[in-house]
Amino acid sequence: MRVEPVSFPSFGCTGPRGRIAKILVETPGTAPGSTTLIPRAVYRHSQGADPSGTDRYRDDGPRVQDDVEIGWIKKRRTWYARQRSYPEHEWWPMFSNDQKSAIEAARAAWTPTRRLVVPALEDAMYEPVSVLDTGFVRLVDYMGGDDGIVQGARVSYGKGTKSTSDDRGLIRYLMRNRHTSPFELAVIKLHVRAPIFVTRQWFRHRTASINEYSARYSVLEKEFYFPRPEDIAVQSASNKQGRGTSLPPEQARQVLDILRDDAARCYDHYLELLNEDAAGGTVDPARPSIARELARMNLPVNIMTQFYWQINLWNLLHFLRLRADSHAQYEIRAYADAILGLVEKWVPLTYGAFCDYMRDAALLSGPALRVLRAVMAGTPVDPKAEGLSRREITELATLFPEIAPRLTGG
Numbered sequence: 001m002r003v004e005p006v007s008f009p010s011f012g013c014t015g016p017r018g019r020i021a022k023i024l025v026e027t028p029g030t031a032p033g034s035t036t037l038i039p040r041a042v043y044r045h046s047q048g049a050d051p052s053g054t055d056r057y058r059d060d061g062p063r064v065q066d067d068v069e070i071g072w073i074k075k076r077r078t079w080y081a082r083q084r085s086y087p088e089h090e091w092w093p094m095f096s097n098d099q100k101s102a103i104e105a106a107r108a109a110w111t112p113t114r115r116l117v118v119p120a121l122e123d124a125m126y127e128p129v130s131v132l133d134t135g136f137v138r139l140v141d142y143m144g145g146d147d148g149i150v151q152g153a154r155v156s157y158g159k160g161t162k163s164t165s166d167d168r169g170l171i172r173y174l175m176r177n178r179h180t181s182p183f184e185l186a187v188i189k190l191h192v193r194a195p196i197f198v199t200r201q202w203f204r205h206r207t208a209s210i211n212e213y214s215a216r217y218s219v220l221e222k223e224f225y226f227p228r229p230e231d232i233a234v235q236s237a238s239n240k241q242g243r244g245t246s247l248p249p250e251q252a253r254q255v256l257d258i259l260r261d262d263a264a265r266c267y268d269h270y271l272e273l274l275n276e277d278a279a280g281g282t283v284d285p286a287r288p289s290i291a292r293e294l295a296r297m298n299l300p301v302n303i304m305t306q307f308y309w310q311i312n313l314w315n316l317l318h319f320l321r322l323r324a325d326s327h328a329q330y331e332i333r334a335y336a337d338a339i340l341g342l343v344e345k346w347v348p349l350t351y352g353a354f355c356d357y358m359r360d361a362a363l364l365s366g367p368a369l370r371v372l373r374a375v376m377a378g379t380p381v382d383p384k385a386e387g388l389s390r391r392e393i394t395e396l397a398t399l400f401p402e403i404a405p406r407l408t409g410g
């Protein structure tokens with residue numbers, strides 16, 4: 001049955017004595033036609049908080065870090081000395097208490113199943129892995145594992161396992177020979193919170209299914225990514241797509257001031273255009289309330305968004321090869337590294353094969369192979385004459401530093 005969207009702000013639900021029991025709104029991020037109604041108190045949970053600290057940075061003194069354990073969450077927390085104290089849940093600022101309760105309830109529930117499960121991944125279910133300052137990656141579902149890959153490869157009736165060493169050998173053979181289809185049989189679904197400039201790179205990977213929080217539908221939360229001072233660096237002189245050395249702390253602090261000022265100002269203007277208070281009411285009835293799909297226009301790309309991401313294992317490995325790589329931007333690499341941690345738990349045999357045959361492997365061109373063979377045979381060779389460009393020669397010399405002088409003529 002198609003459920004039409006309920007026009008915001010809300011409508012009441014009549015309780016036993018005829019009173020309005022709860023104000024219900026649609027869940028954030030749902031598209032028209034897939035509506036779920038939840039109490040507005042839950043919906044508004046994170047409005048009004050300022051977890052990214054846009055308002056509390058400037059006079060807060062030196063930065064302090066330590067590790068805390070709050071219930072099931074282990075987190076490296078960072079704050080500024082002389083900061084006012086915050087309720088406990090703000091130490092893990094991306095979750096309200098309602099959200100934490102929902103995650104805890106999901107983790108506490110067990111369902112018997114006949115499916116192949118991976119105990120290490122069951123253990124990680126629903127638990128957020130902290131990424132950057134207020135981002136996370138959270139496993140919400142998966143299908144298959146190393147056993148399922150082997151089962152699919154052998155097209156077997158049962159579990160398909162012969163012995164662990166047979167399975168390992170088969171998986172490594174499949175990976176080495178790019179026999180990809182058995183890996184496509186395994187699927188993972190993640191809940192991700194990341195800055196919009198990271199998701200722009202992320203969503204270039206077309207072989208996944210995505211549902212993102214709708215800023216046409218819901219009000220974006222006041223949450224921005226601000227890099228750590230040591231991650232603020234100058235433009236790289238050698239790589240047009242990269243950063244060079246980090247700024248000295250005082251300059252990094254000035255950059256952070258600019259970023260925080262801009263974020264705070266833009267978000268204030270966003271609220272002004274929306275003409276909405278933290279509870280969803282109209283601030284000034286004399287002013288127009290601009291549509292959410294328009295009011296968001298001035299927001300910077302370091303604002304956080306959220307999405308569900310489902311992808312099969314082969315396409316995920318392709319994503320990880322590109323994004324958990326030193327050429328990828330640090331911020332998306334941080335997410336890729338977090339996902340790699342989950343992949344290692346999920347499919348340890350495939351993860352090992354991926355590291356050996358994809359992540360840590362190198363592709364050699366025909367001319368590069370000819371040059372290498374000549375060097376190994378001790379015969380004179382001119383890499384340029386063999387057709388290698390200066391950049392290819394540098395790359396080859398980086399891969400094989402032992403023979404670099406022979407390649408570069410040094």
Ligand SMILES: Cc1cc2nc3c(=O)[nH]c(=O)nc-3n(C[C@H](O)[C@H](O)[C@H](O)COP(=O)(O)OP(=O)(O)OC[C@H]3O[C@@H](n4cnc5c(N)ncnc54)[C@H](O)[C@@H]3O)c2cc1C
Pocket residue numbers: 204205206207208315318322323327328329
């Ligand atoms: C370090 C780095 C720098 C980058 N810089 C830039 C940049 O400056 N500008 C920019 O625009 N992008 C840039 N990108 C993005 C890049 O060009 C790819 O769009 C992105 O990495 C997705 O890769 P993909 O197409 O292989 O992945 P997916 O979209 O997941 O596709 C996986 C595979 O499926 C196949 N496939 C999917 N769709 C098609 C299709 N339509 N036609 C044919 N085959 C298809 C291809 O084999 C592809 O490799 C960069 C990426 C990286 C990692």
